[in-house]
Amino acid sequence: MDSSESKKEKKERKRAAKELKEAKRRKVDTSVEKGSSENEENENDELEIDLSARVPLSKKQQRLLKKGKLNLDKLDKKHPAPKPENEEEGDKEKKKSEFGVWIGNLSFDTTKEDLVRYIVSKTEDSEPKVTEDDMSRVNIPKKDGKIKGFAYIDLPSSAHVDAVVALSEGHLNGRRMLIKSASSFEGRPEKPLSKNPPSRILFVGNLSFDTTSELLEEHFRHCGEIIKIRMATFEDSGKCKGFAFIDFKDEAGPTTALKSKLAKKLINRPLRLEYGEDRSKRTPKRFEGKENRDESYGEVAPAAPEPRAAAPAVRRSTAVRTRTRHEPVASRMKSSVALATAQRASAAIVPSAGKKIKFD
Template identity: 35%
Template sequence: MDSQEEENIVIKKDRREKKEKKDKKRSKSQPAPEVADTDAVDESSETPAKKRKREALADEIEIDVSLPEPSSKKAARKAKKAKLNPTPAADKDGATDTKTDAASKEESGKRSDFGVWIGNLPWSATKDSLRTFLVENAEMKSEHITRVHLPPPTKPVNPNWSTKPLNKGFAYVDFSTELAMYSAIALTETKMDGRALLIKNAKSFEGRPDKPKVEQEQDTGRGGKVAAKGAHPPNKRVFVGNLSFDVTKEDLEQHYSECGPLEHIHMATFEDSGKCKGYAWVTFGDVEAATSAVKGFVFKDESDFKSKKKDKVESDEEADDKKKSGKKRKWLLNKLFGRELRCEFAEDSTTRYNKRYGKDKPAEAVEGVNPDRWKNFGNSGGNDAGNGGEERRGRKKVDPRTIRSGAAHTNAPRASHAIVESQGTKTTFD
């Protein structure tokens, strides 16, 4: 036999021995299977790993069609609220209280044409107490009140308060007749728990601030910010705010040249960098141009707009036809460098000057003088009698009673003590 064959035989023997050792170790580590008889061996012992049993399928779900349909989320919320705020139960005899009937009518009733608004209510007021107050103090019955709407408070309670508020301080009450409504309005200024109630017609809006007109918002274009109506009358001067720091006078001039001719642009700038502070005043040539700038748009012919197709060249005849058609489009001016401008009419320069230095400047008070005569004593009265001449330049008249003692003598002009200048004459003696 060759040496190579002998080596192969030895290797095979080693492998067999190793395999036998591994089988012995496995048999020792596994627990002995339970057998019914000594001779019989369970089939499960032959396989080292047990097979998992297949789980049994669940029974089919049976649905009873005769059962009622489950409630929706909205109905469930209503039922939950009803549990939190239960209504008083009925009597044993089956007769319900009159208050419960009234409450059910309020929930199911709608707003009537005869309603009042009640304000300045005490925090302790409830629907029942308000109903009782109206019935006892006015000539009406409980049946005349069809609805009481008392909104509950929504904001968190102040921890410093001793009592928890039960309402928002106002309520709406509807009546079935007009007579009951006016009898409730007659109770205004009547005190309820120490507070004088304010009762007025629910359809009356007197005393409330006027809402801004929708037309003014529509005229501003796409989101243009315009000042409230009546701030300053329309004039040539316009205030422009919310400007970028990189804006220059040339940019403003080019932007607002679409409105009309410009007279002057005054831009507020920083002293160190010279950049814009974010606002400027633009003076236009006429009021119409300034109005267009405040609105944020102007109307231009379609021929003024650049066409999207640059390759297409229109003839002169087609351009004339477009001009004759008279169709105009909006040219928006409410944005500059991506920022929405805040435009409003500024104060006219003449009006501004008169308020500061002219006749419209309010006169300051002078002690011991009738207010009708304050204007006769200058801008600052006699308070600057002891100061220098710079503060007395605009003064027309001074009341001598306002000058303190010694002030006139100390401020009197003095003769100069300097060397007298020569006049060119010479005196000689013989």
């Protein structure tokens, strides 16, 4: 009997244990389902943030506020509330104009007042005249409290833009400004290669005294076909005077030399390169009735001999002609000639011609 009762108790314990396990599983499943449903509800709920609200105070600021040592008005001015994006975009669209200019190479101490004053004063005589009211926006970007060196100015029309662009290369606060249209992205206009008009002759200055024509020919060979090199030299030593003229076949040679960086130096000296004067293109001087030039070759044609008038008959007179002779005027002899022709004195010791006197 005891054995049968013990078996029954064991079976009951096992059943009770199974029931407890199943109950625990059911509780876990229900809790998971509740948690998932709550998470789904939280995901569906959007978090709303008021951007126009004041910045929350830190713990230190809250303590100062309780003690009355913090002013909220000053704090709002120091940390203003950000504006919504839609409002900022609307303001930009209103402020930005279709016409405007970009001004570069400004000094770091340039202000808006300086720019406005300069443009108004320089365009008084232009048409149209640019006034302070015409400049709807003057934007000078800054970084670390200093301007970046350029500015944007909005204008009402393209005519005003042309009037302001005409002031380019002007000086403001010691700097040469570059002014161009805000829609143009071109750089500063290139400087002319030479002051003289283009020609097939190249002037080379600042040459070393040791320069030779062979060295010049080798240095400028890559620029084009060289016809002749005319180098000024000293009569006594035959060395270069410091400049020369190089005749090329066409104008492409000097232009290539002016643009080439390899032709800028010779014997460690910077060269001065310019277009030379082409004498073959000179306009010939025309003399009335004396010289006629051939148009095909540009040479002087011999003038036709003019008929000479008959010389009047000279009557021979029987009177004896007296010839007046002009005697040469005695000129003063130069000091160098006088010293050269003077008789050389003797350098020997002169014997004494004195008498010997004895005193008692």
